[in-house]
Amino acid sequence: MSSPPSPSSVFSLPPGARRTTLATARGDFAALEAAPADEVRGTVLLLPGYTGSKDEFIPLLGPILDAGYRAVAVDGRGQDETPGPDDEGAYAPEALVADTLAQARALGAPVHLLGHSMGGHVARAAVLTDQRPFRSLTLMSSGPAEVGEARRTQLRLLIDVLATMTMRQVWEAMRGPAPAGAAPVTATDAELLRQRWLRNNPTQLRVVGARLLTEPDRTDELAALTRMPVHLLYGDRDDAWAPELLAETARRLGAHETVVADAEHSPNLQQPRATATALIAFWEGLRR
Secondary structure, three states: OOOOOOOOOOOOOOOOEEEEEEOOOOOOEEEEOOOOOOOOEEEEEOOOOOOHHHHHHHHHHHHHHHHEEEEEEOOOOOEEEEEEOOOOHHHOOOHHHHHHHHHHHHHOEEEEEEEEEEHHHHHHHHHHHOOOOOEEEEEEEOOOOOOOOOHHHHOOOOOOOHOOOOOHHHHHHHHHOOOOOOOOOOOHHHHHHHHHHHHHHHHHHHHHHHOOOOOOOHHHHHHHHOOOOOOEEEEEEOOOOHHHHHHHHHHHHHEEEEEEEEOOOOHHHHHHHHHHHHHHHHHHHHHH
16 A cells, blocks of 8 residues: 655656566566665665555665665566466465565575565565565564554455456546645656556455455564564554554564654655665664
8 A cells, every 4th residue: 555656756767776677486576676886785675565566666766776775676466567367376475475585585685675564564474484585674654464444444445346347447436536635646647657556467456455454463473583673664644554553563573663754654755765764774773
């Protein structure tokens, strides 16, 4: 789940970043890569949220690159520019974990792993399956279990309509006035968002959406991995999981915690500079 981009266009790649394909033992994944020309201080693998894509990490790529880190953001299977089958098993938790482990190994593990929202649940499961390919774990706006009640209502409705309507029909049904106070979206970005939605595999949306309604709380399991540095970063006005719940989760994990001011569920889009600064500080702290 994610919020729309600002008028500055989240889709404009910064210098040094490129669109590419990440080839893995599990197949090819559409990706964005920003890599320093000289010394690389570390590699970061970024997993997007439920209805998001790799492009929502674009505002972070420039600062991460400038700090000397290689950043690779991917579309998951069936998400945006990574094709996926209509087989529900392709989107089962263990399949998504296998994809993430393959991506990390293809990048030259160990890597710093970051997952946004649903991507955080996938990232957490990957680390719990095999922590060896990962240097650290950052959960960005990703709660301990199922999403909050307001988002559950939205998800149930979306899952229901996906069973009877085409992706194009669902997009038209979702269109409406922007929420009060939301940043305006340019016509160009609006069209890019529409095209991205249409590229998503509806089976992926149904299966993964249902998982967000039933995700178990695995906080204690993650806390038991005492050798895995964990960072929980979230906006002070998150509307998918209550900030109070996210703060409690950070305490249970004994995690490094960052609360991004004036941000909701997508601090990577709403406050990218503050978000990037906090991420880099966390990774640099591990180097020291």
